[in-house]
Amino acid sequence: MKRVGILYHPQIEKTQSLANKLEGLLAAQEVSSWRCSAWDDDKARPQVAGTDLILSLGGDGTILHTARIITPLSVPIVGINFGKLGFITELSGDEILANLPDLLDGSGWIEERAMLEAQLLPCHCEHNKAISLPALNDVVLRSTTVHLVNIEVEIDSEVITTYRADGIIIATATGSTAYSLAAGGPILPPQSKEFILQPISCHLGLTHSLVLSPQSVVNLRVASEDKAVLSLDGQVNLSLSDEQSVRVKLSPNTARFLRIHQPAYFYGSLWQKLRGKAA
Numbered sequence: 659m660k661r662v663g664i665l666y667h668p669q670i671e672k673t674q675s676l677a678n679k680l681e682g683l684l685a686a687q688e689v690s691s692w693r694c695s696a697w698d699d700d701k702a703r704p705q706v707a708g709t710d711l712i713l714s715l716g717g718d719g720t721i722l723h724t725a726r727i728i729t730p731l732s733v734p735i736v737g738i739n740f741g742k743l744g745f746i747t748e749l750s751g752d753e754i755l756a757n758l759p760d761l762l763d764g765s766g767w768i769e770e771r772a773m774l775e776a777q778l779l780p781c782h783c784e785h786n787k788a789i790s791l792p793a794l795n796d797v798v799l800r801s802t803t804v805h806l807v808n809i810e811v812e813i814d815s816e817v818i819t820t821y822r823a824d825g826i827i828i829a830t831a832t833g834s835t836a837y838s839l840a841a842g843g844p845i846l847p848p849q850s851k852e853f854i855l856q857p858i859s860c861h862l863g864l865t866h867s868l869v870l871s872p873q874s875v876v877n878l879r880v881a882s883e884d885k886a887v888l889s890l891d892g893q894v895n896l897s898l899s900d901e902q903s904v905r906v907k908l909s910p911n912t913a914r915f916l917r918i919h920q921p922a923y924f925y926g927s928l929w930q931k932l933r934g935k936a937a
Contacts, residue, residue, distance in 0.1 A: 659689055659710040659711055660689060660690065660710060661689065661690045661692075661708055661709050662680075662684055662689055662692075662709065662710065662713060663691070663692050663693070663694070663705060663706065663711070663733070664680055664681070664691060664692070664694075664713045664715065665693070665696040665702060665714050665715070665720065665723070665727070666693065666695060666696060666714075666716060666720070667695075667696060667717070667719075668695040670715075670716060670740050672751070673715035673738075673740055676738070676754075677693050677715060680754070680755070681693065683758055683759075684758075684762075687758075687759060687762055689762060692705045692709075696716065696727065699723075699726075699727055702727050703727050706728045706731050706733060707731065709731075710733070710734075711733065711734055711735075711736065711761070711916065712733050712735045712736070713736050713738060714736065714737045714747075715738045715751075716738075716739075717739055717741015717742065717743075717744055717747060718737075718745055718746050718747065718836075720737075720741075721735065721746045722794050722795055722891040722892075725773065725794040725913040726793070726794065726894075729792045729909075729911050730911045732911065732912060733914070734916040735913065735914065735916065736749065736761065736915070737749070737915065738750065738751060738754045743931050744931075745835050745927075745931060746832060746915070748917055748918065748919065757918060760918075761918070765918065766916045766917055766918045767916075767921070768914050768915070768916060768917070769848065769849060769915045769921075770912045770913070770914050771830065771832050771848060771849065771912060771915065772832070772851045772853065772908055772912060773793060773794050773830065773908075773912060773913055774793045774794075774796070774797050774906055774908065774909055775790055775793075775906070775907055775908070775909040775910075775911075776790070776793060776797045776828075776904055776905070776906050777789070777790050777791075777904065777905040777906075778790075778791065778902065778904055779902060779903045779904065779905055780902070791890055792890075792911065793830075793833075793890040794832055794833070794891060794913050795830065795832055795833035795837070795891045795892070796827050796830065796833035796836065796837055796838060796890075796891065797827075797828045797829075797888070797890055797906050798825055798827050798828070798858075798889040799826050799878050799880065799886055799888055799898075800826075800858065800886060800889065801824055801825060801885065801886055802885045802887050802897070803885065805884075806822050806824060806859075806861055807822075807824070807880055807881070807884040808821070808880065808881035809821045809826050809878055809880055809881075809886075810878070810881075811826065811855070811877070812877040812878075812879075813855075813870065813874055814874055815875075821857050821860055821864070822862035823857045823859055823861060824858040824859040825857075825858040825886070826855065826858065826878060827841060827843070827855075827856040828854070828856075828876060828878075828906045829853060829856060830846075830854075831846035831848050831849065831850040831851075831853070833854075834854055835928065836892075837892065838854050838856045838867075841856050841857070841858050842856065843856040843867045844867055844869065851872040851908060852870060852872060853869075853870055853872075853908065854867055854869055855867065855868040855870060856868075872908050873908075874908075875905060875906075875907045876905070876907070877903055877905050878903060878904045878905075878906065879904075880898060880903075882900050885897075885898075886898050888904055
């Protein structure tokens, strides 16, 4: 590896201290590096091209920022956990300092995780174009108030039902341990390409989760009198105008994680974290 990027959580002081140590270690290995806040998309994105590895310092939220910044370039990510749960992160600060030389020499294995592509479709107005946005965890269409919204759901060009609910979550396998799980959804194996349709506090419609094939395309349309917001990974929020709809499908891009733990790590880690025993 010749070039490494460091993306850090700007509000966690320890991440910047670790970034300084990593830069020194990389320089000693004659590897060039760059660093940037994971919240500064415009500054970080132009530096991704030509990067061989991304070190994400923070927690799962930092990784979500990181994955969207580097898309569509599939640069491997190593997540260093300074957060609470760390479902996606791989190492602690001490572990990355100890293992970085081996990772630079090619140790570890690559885990690919599916991402979603949300297309914000234009209303019937001139000069409006569809906007495509990536998400690693989930795409959520939800009410902007405490009132229920009516959301028509179409899967593969077939209208399934109109949900009357707080909203709809479309979640990847990665997102199946996040908001979707809290709303009652199933947990998918981390490398699964299937994705989940999960209603939030559904009053009318299908109340159960649906696990959809990787080829499925979901169209969501909110009733014109209802107000809704489109949320990507809980970090990017866009208000919908009247007559707009959202199309969600599997992205052609994936998030790639460089791992050192055994492939079966997920289940033991999941059990510990869901029991509240995360380190």
